[in-house]
Amino acid sequence: MSFDELIGHLYRALFARHPSPRSLFPTSMEFQRAPLARALWYLIEHLDRPDAIVETFTQLGRDHRGLGLLPAQYAAFETALGEALRAQAGPRWTPELGQAWLRMLRFGVTALVRGAEAALREPPFWRATVTSRRLLAPDLALLRLRPHETFRHRAGQYVALESPRLPRTWRPYCPAGAPGAREDIEFHVRRTGPGGVSDALVGGTAAGDEVRVGPPRGNLTLDDAADGELRLVARDTGWAAMKALLQELDRRHPWLTVVPVVDTSPERARDRMAAALTRGPAPAAGRP
Known part of the structure; x- marks a missing residue:
């Protein structure tokens, strides 16, 4: 699956159905693609660690308050992403595959909404x-x-x-x-x-x-x-x-x-850092 094409489908579907959130995003969406791709990969690769997903996506929901996104708008994002996945999969799409993706997406989106709601009382x-x-x-x-x-x-x-x-x-x-x-x-x-x-x-x-x-x-x-x-x-x-x-x-x-470990030579700096990190603890003399 090409995440670049998938994310392109996602934003087209989202803004076609819900034009109002478009004003909350940058004029160029180029810098939004990489963070979204990383979030999707994280979701896929940590399905066996639901606690890690909840913690990470709750934080993402809090962070996105700066964009002005409201918790209710994540439902539109979930729908648009499902539509993008169907378009990307083409004839390989099956109802079973759709249900698996939907469960995964809703798990992540639920954590996003939780984070966004927790941050409603703090300034964005x-x-x-x-x-x-x-x-x-x-x-x-x-x-x-x-x-x-x-x-x-x-x-x-x-x-x-x-x-x-x-x-x-x-x-x-x-x-x-x-x-x-x-x-x-x-x-x-x-x-x-x-x-x-x-x-x-x-x-x-x-x-x-x-x-x-x-x-x-x-x-x-x-x-x-x-x-x-x-x-x-x-x-x-x-x-x-x-x-x-x-x-x-x-x-x-x-x-x-x-004790700073610095050097104008990268090679010497690495050697000095390695030596500093492998030294034993300093004596406690002089401490109160």
Whole structure:
């Protein structure tokens, strides 16, 4: 089955029967295809793990609140996807096959609706102003945003950002700093290709522009009850989440010592990281 053709059938069927949701999606649907394909593959490959499907698709339902989708609109999506599957299968379609797909789809859509309903009382997004944009490299920018309203998140969580240059298209990023460390929220954005959100943020965003920030998500957070050694490994812009976690740790434990493992040579950096990760735990002397 070609997922690209299937998704094309899906959107044509959805917008033909229900034109109103079309305004909630980007002008170009190109950037919607890959996430939808990944979600469908996840659903197929995890049918033997229903708990994982419920957790993942409930989160997807919460995340899609930023698009303005309402729980009732997922029923139209389910119907359109069933129609697309029948068109894609052609003469191979049978009632038994249809029932199997329907059960699978309804299981995933039920979790999506549950997530969307759970998020109805929280804002779908926060408006924020870009206070500074600094290019660290031709394809890497450091952005600082100032939310217009109170925005609470935990170190290690991620949020989705939407650029005014690419309306209704969102991409997740981790704030690079513990909450409350400063009034602005810092993001490290690497351009991954032309035409996407990262391209708009790195190459087309300036101080004074307004962006939208989605609700905080994710569980890469510190356990208050956790104790013992902690090793944080990241590369490139993945350092943002680690920076936030380290700042939070520093507030809790003044004795904290950070030993960065960096090198201008990728080969030496890998060797130094391997050596650091295989070392035994540091002595506890000096800790309170």
